Amino acid sequence: MPEPLTPAPPTTRPPTPGPLAPEALLALDRQHVWHPYGPMPGRQDPLVVASASGVRLRLAAPxxxxxxxxxxxxxxxxxxxxxxHPVLDEAAREQLDRMSHVMFGGLTHEPAVRLATRLVEITPEPLQHVFLADSGSVSVEVALKMCLQYWRSLGRPEKHRLLTWRGGYHGDTWQPMAVCDPDGGMHHLWSGVLPRQIFADSPPPGFDAAPDPAYAAHLHELIGRHAHELAAVVVEPVVQGAGGMAFHSPAYLRVLREACDAHDVLLVFDEIATGFGRSGTLFAAGHADVSPDVMCVGKALTGGYLTLAAALCTSRVAEGISRGEVPVLAHGPTFMGNPLAAAVACASVDLLLGQDxxxxxxxxxxxxxxxxxxxxxxxxxxxxxxxxxxxxxxxxxxxxxxxxxxxxxxxxxxxxxxxxxxxxxxxxxxxxxxxxxxxxxxxxxxxxx
CATH class of the missing domain: 3.90.1150.10 (Aspartate Aminotransferase, domain 1)
Structure with missing residues (x-):
C-alpha cells in the first residue's frame, strides 16, 4: 500500500530586505531597467511609486x-x-490559500472555468468559446491565428491576409504590429519586414457624426475586392486607442458586419481598451448592436491587478479549426489560465456588474x-x-x-x-x-x- 502523501516541512522565510532609498532605487533603475517605449538608459527618471490606494498614487519622494x-x-x-479594492484584495488572498498557479495543459480549475463562463454570458451572443492569454497583444495574436487557421482547415489557405483601417493599434507583438497603422503608428520601423496587410482609410471622426455613405462604400468595395485573400477584418470598435484616441460612428461596425457576411470574411473586434464599460456600453460593439466572430478583451479584465486577456470566438470558428488537418489551436502560454489572475478577474467582473x-x-x-x-x-x-x-x-x-x-x-x-x-x-x-x-x-x- 503506498505511503500517504505528507505535507512539506515548513520553510524559514528569508528576511525581507528593507526598502531602497529613492535615489538608490533610481540609480539601479537607470542601470538595469528598460521602460516601455523608451531608450536604454532612459533620458528622464521615472517617478517612484511607494504605494497606491483608491485613485491615489503615493510617491516615495515628492x-x-x-x-x-x-x-x-x-x-x-x-x-x-x-x-x-477590498473585494479584489480578498479574492487574491483566498486564491493564494488554494494555489497561485498550475499548468493549464491537461488540467483545469474553477477560477478559469468560472471566468470563461462569465465572459460568454456577458459578451455578444454568438461568442461561445474562450482562449485565455497572457496579455492583450497575445490575445490579438491568438485571434488572428484562429482566423488564419480557420481558413486553412477549410482548405482555403489563400485567405491569409488581414484588413483593417488606418489609425489603429493592436499591440506590440508580431501579427498585431502588422495591423497597426503602417505610417503614423509606432511600428512603421518594421514596414517591409512585417506581413503586408490591407488598410482602409481611417474612419471619419466623430462618435455622433452622421455616417458617410462614401466611406461605407469604400469599406464594402475594399473588402469585396480582396475577399478571395482575406481571412479577417480586425478593428477597434468605436474608439481607436493608442493609435490616436479617435472616436468614430458605430454605424461603420454595421457596415463591416454586412460586408464581411456578404463576402465570407471573419470579423474581429479588439475590445482590449474599450471592454468593461469604458465607452459607456459594457463593450463598444454594443453601441452598434453588432457581434463579431472573434473578440479580444484584456486590460480592465482583472481590474488592473494581474496580467490576463482572452480571445473569444463563435462555434463556427472553433469547429472549423477542429475539423482541420491539424485539429488543434497550437498555442499554449505557460501561464495560460493562471488561477490567481482568473480568480481576481471573476471578482472584478462581478464587482463591476454588481453596481450601476x-x-x-x-x-x-x-x-x-x-x-x-x-x-x-x-x-x-x-x-x-x-x-x-x-x-x-x-x-x-x-x-x-x-x-x-x-x-x-x-x-x-x-x-x-x-x-x-x-x-x-x-x-x-x-x-x-x-x-x-x-x-x-x-x-x-x-x-x-
Whole structure:
C-alpha cells in the first residue's frame, strides 16, 4: 500500500530586505531597467511609486511639490476599480490559500472555468468559446491565428491576409504590429519586414457624426475586392486607442458586419481598451448592436491587478479549426489560465456588474465634458472630445511630453501624454472633485505642452 502523501516541512522565510532609498532605487533603475517605449538608459527618471490606494498614487519622494497624485490613467486603462479594492484584495488572498498557479495543459480549475463562463454570458451572443492569454497583444495574436487557421482547415489557405483601417493599434507583438497603422503608428520601423496587410482609410471622426455613405462604400468595395485573400477584418470598435484616441460612428461596425457576411470574411473586434464599460456600453460593439466572430478583451479584465486577456470566438470558428488537418489551436502560454489572475478577474467582473457602473461612467463623462470644455479655447488645441470615461485634448503639434507631465504633476495628477494628445481614462471610482482636478491638470498640460 503506498505511503500517504505528507505535507512539506515548513520553510524559514528569508528576511525581507528593507526598502531602497529613492535615489538608490533610481540609480539601479537607470542601470538595469528598460521602460516601455523608451531608450536604454532612459533620458528622464521615472517617478517612484511607494504605494497606491483608491485613485491615489503615493510617491516615495515628492515631485513638483507633490507626494501624492490622482491617477488619471487607470494604469493604462486597467484599474477601473482603483487600487487596493477590498473585494479584489480578498479574492487574491483566498486564491493564494488554494494555489497561485498550475499548468493549464491537461488540467483545469474553477477560477478559469468560472471566468470563461462569465465572459460568454456577458459578451455578444454568438461568442461561445474562450482562449485565455497572457496579455492583450497575445490575445490579438491568438485571434488572428484562429482566423488564419480557420481558413486553412477549410482548405482555403489563400485567405491569409488581414484588413483593417488606418489609425489603429493592436499591440506590440508580431501579427498585431502588422495591423497597426503602417505610417503614423509606432511600428512603421518594421514596414517591409512585417506581413503586408490591407488598410482602409481611417474612419471619419466623430462618435455622433452622421455616417458617410462614401466611406461605407469604400469599406464594402475594399473588402469585396480582396475577399478571395482575406481571412479577417480586425478593428477597434468605436474608439481607436493608442493609435490616436479617435472616436468614430458605430454605424461603420454595421457596415463591416454586412460586408464581411456578404463576402465570407471573419470579423474581429479588439475590445482590449474599450471592454468593461469604458465607452459607456459594457463593450463598444454594443453601441452598434453588432457581434463579431472573434473578440479580444484584456486590460480592465482583472481590474488592473494581474496580467490576463482572452480571445473569444463563435462555434463556427472553433469547429472549423477542429475539423482541420491539424485539429488543434497550437498555442499554449505557460501561464495560460493562471488561477490567481482568473480568480481576481471573476471578482472584478462581478464587482463591476454588481453596481450601476453605467451611471458611474456617465457621471465621469459629464464631469469630463464640463471640465475639458474650456480647453477648446487654449492656444494650440485642435480638438476636445469625450466619450464615456475617456477625455481627450488633441493639440495641433506634438506635445512636449516632459513639460506636459510636469504640469500635470504640479496639479496633483498623473497623466501620460503622447504624440499630439493629452488624455485621461480615470478609474470609475473617481469622485467628482478628483474628476475636476484631473480636468484642471489636462488643461495645465495642454498649456505647458
Amino acid at each position: 515631485a513638483e511639490g507633490r507626494s501624492e497624485l490622482v491617477d488619471g490613467m487607470s494604469s493604462w486603462w486597467s484599474a477601473i476599480h482603483g487600487y487596493r 457602473w453605467a451611471q458611474e461612467v456617465k457621471r465621469i463623462e459629464t464631469g469630463l465634458r464640463e471640465g475639458l470644455a474650456e480647453a477648446a479655447g487654449l492656444p494650440g488645441v485642435r480638438d476636445v472630445r469625450v466619450l464615456g470615461a475617456i477625455g481627450v485634448v488633441q493639440l495641433d503639434h506634438p506635445v512636449d511630453m516632459a513639460a506636459a507631465t510636469r504640469a500635470a504633476v504640479r496639479a496633483g495628477v498623473w497623466l501620460r501624454p503622447f504624440r499630439d494628445l493629452i488624455y485621461t481614462m480615470p478609474p470609475y471610482v473617481t469622485g467628482d472633485e478628483d474628476v475636476a482636478r484631473i480636468c484642471a491638470a489636462v488643461r495645465a498640460s495642454a498649456q505647458e505642452g
